[in-house]
Amino acid sequence: MAKDASNGSLYHPFNHARLLCSAIAILLIFAGITALVLYLIYRPARHHLTVLGAAIYHLSPAVSAAPTTAIATSMQFTVAIHNPNSRAAVQLDRLCSYVSYRDQPITPPASLPSVYQEADGTVIVSPVLGADMVPVSAEVEAGLMKDEAYGVVQLRLVITGRVKYRPGPFKSGWVGLYAKCDALVGVKKGTSGQVPLLGQPECNVET
Incomplete structure (x- = not known):
């Protein structure tokens, strides 16, 4: 039992x-x-940005009726946007770009077309920025004019938007994109057209 x-x-x-x-x-x-x-x-990697060239067509103080200082600029940057993912296609949307100097925008935001990139693909964009008057502080206006007279200006190209990854059979949701490229350019008084890049611009991308 x-x-x-x-x-x-x-x-x-x-x-x-x-x-x-x-x-x-x-x-x-x-x-x-x-x-x-x-x-x-399939882990997606952040984009790589490379500034290939820059052009400045107009850079000067603007006449403003308000008791504030302002900058009127017109410039263009050529940027290569590389998707380093060998197994993931990428879609970029709601892209917007502007240029800042000493952390203050000196061009109005400009929209860029949506971009679809295959795995390990590269897209080149050349946004034309500026033309409209942008209010800035007196320190920024004075500093920009001083640097222009010296012949070297430190500018920051900012690109914002959102990104969606498509790794293999999967698909992510939209993720915010913030990219900034610090470029040191050679500028002379009255310059209009291509300007030299003094060293390789440093680009950082956050998502």
């Missing part, structure tokens, strides 16, 4: 529950490992 009771304990409901929990734990571990492997394979 004792032997039969011992064998019967193998089929106790507690043992079934324990086996079920073990099976679920093993499945979760395998699912976690699979998810980690897929993430490492």
Whole structure:
């Protein structure tokens, strides 16, 4: 009788529950490992931006009726936007670009067309920025005119928007994009057209 009771304990409901929990734990571990492997394979990387060239057509103080200072500029940057993901296509949308000097915008925001990039693809954009009067502080206006007279101006090209990754069979939601490129350009009084880039502009991308 004792032997039969011992064998019967193998089929106790507690043992079934324990086996079920073990099976679920093993499945979760395998699912976690699979998810980690897929993430490492398809994990999207941030874009790489490279400033290829710059042109300044107009750069001077603007006459304003208000008791404030303002800048009237017209410039163009040529930028290569590279998708470094070898397994993920990328869609860029609601792109907007402007130029700032000493952390103050000196051109109005300009919209850029949406961009779809295949894996490891590169798109070149050349937005023309400025033309309208932009209010700035007196320090920014004086500093910009001083740097222009010196012949070297530090400008920051900013591109904002949103990005969606399509890694393999998956698709991400929209993620905010913020890119900034600090470019040191050579400028002479009365310059109109291409200007030299003094060193390679440094670009940082945040998503």
